[in-house]
Amino acid sequence: MRLDKFVADAAQLTRSAARGLIAKGRVTVNGQVCKKADWPVKEADDVRADGKSLASEEYVYIMLNKPAGVVSASTDGRDKTVVDLLNGAFPRRQLFPAGRLDKTSTGFVLLTDDGAFAHDILAPKRHVPKTYHVVLDTPVTPEMARAFADGVTLADGQRMQPAQLFPDAADPCAATVVLRQGVYHQIKRMFGTLGAGVNGLHRTAIGGLRLDESLAPGRWRLITPAEKALLQGGAEG
Ligand code: URA
Numbered sequence: 001m002r003l004d005k006f007v008a009d010a011a012q013l014t015r016s017a018a019r020g021l022i023a024k025g026r027v028t029v030n031g032q033v034c035k036k037a038d039w040p041v042k043e044a045d046d047v048r049a050d051g052k053s054l055a056s057e058e059y060v061y062i063m064l065n066k067p068a069g070v071v072s073a074s075t076d077g078r079d080k081t082v083v084d085l086l087n088g089a090f091p092r093r094q095l096f097p098a099g100r101l102d103k104t105s106t107g108f109v110l111l112t113d114d115g116a117f118a119h120d121i122l123a124p125k126r127h128v129p130k131t132y133h134v135v136l137d138t139p140v141t142p143e144m145a146r147a148f149a150d151g152v153t154l155a156d157g158q159r160m161q162p163a164q165l166f167p168d169a170a171d172p173c174a175a176t177v178v179l180r181q182g183v184y185h186q187i188k189r190m191f192g193t194l195g196a197g198v199n200g201l202h203r204t205a206i207g208g209l210r211l212d213e214s215l216a217p218g219r220w221r222l223i224t225p226a227e228k229a230l231l232q233g234g235a236e237g
Contacts, residue, residue, distance in 0.1 A: 003027065004037040006047060010054035012090055026050050059114035060093060061228050062086070063209075066109045067217035072100035082109050085218055098122060099130070099182055099206075107132070107203035108211035110231065111220070121206065121231060127180040128207045128232060132187060135200035139172040140165070144194050148177070152190040158183065160190060176204075208233035 001009075007018035007027060018037075025033045028048045029041065041047060047054045064082055066072070071079045074096045082097050090113075098110040098118035112118055121128050148165040161181050168174035177187055188198045204211050209230040215221060223231070 001041050003039040003041050006041045011049060021049055061223040062111040062220050063223050064109045064111055064220040065215040065217050066101055066106055068104050068106050071103050072097045101203055105201040108206055110206055124181050129178050129180050131205035132177045133202045133204050134175050134177050134198060136173045137197040137199050140167045140175045147194055152193055154189050155193055207231040
């Protein structure tokens with residue numbers, strides 16, 4: 001494969017950005033600077049940009065802070081999707097959200113092209129906790145916390161697994177909720193059976209990995225290998 005195509009693919013750059021790196025002498029092949037964009041790269045070659053190996057990662061894992069009004073899907077005929085927010089940064093990857101947040105909900109969405117990993121995070125048997133900050137239209141009560149701990153029965157008769165509800169010391173109408181399953185509109189429906197409406201729902205963590213607070217709504221970044229391991233772990237502290 002030509003060097004510029006190899007660099008573009010591995011570093012997820014446009015072909016012209018890859019050529020720019022090569023022309024500036026920032027790309028090496030087997031330890032030698034190579035400024036020829038059409039240099040033929042062979043399977044065993046060690047290609048680096050700024051000293052960093054470009055052996056392409058098999059999968060990508062992205063942390064996105066979903067804003068309200070965006071849908072948790074790869075494509076949608078009408079609404080902007082969480083994948084649209086990546087602005088084509090990974091043109092050769094089939095990215096999708098691992099788990100959904102409602103259109104009105106905000107916060108941590110994991111985007112990946114690793115189907116097996118996504119399945120593992122979402123599988124009910126794995127019990128990977130998802131943590132939410134919830135704002136109600138009424139004060140949080142000790143009865144709500146007890147009902148969540150016992151397992152709320154939804155209006156359609158489905159009994160939810162026990163969940164945790166921690167009142168927010170700073171706001172009587174706010175709480176942190178930790179769920180270990182993912183049923184459609186689960187938190188809104190759980191509070192609905194207890195006579196409370198949800199005014200705000202923000203996912204703050206998946207497993208033991210917290211949403212990076214420096215990510216403004218709509219912004220994203222790659223998840224590091226160490227953070228990826230946290231995704232499969234217990235609730236954040
Ligand atoms: N529960 C809900 O009701 N909505 C979400 O987006 C996530 C959990």
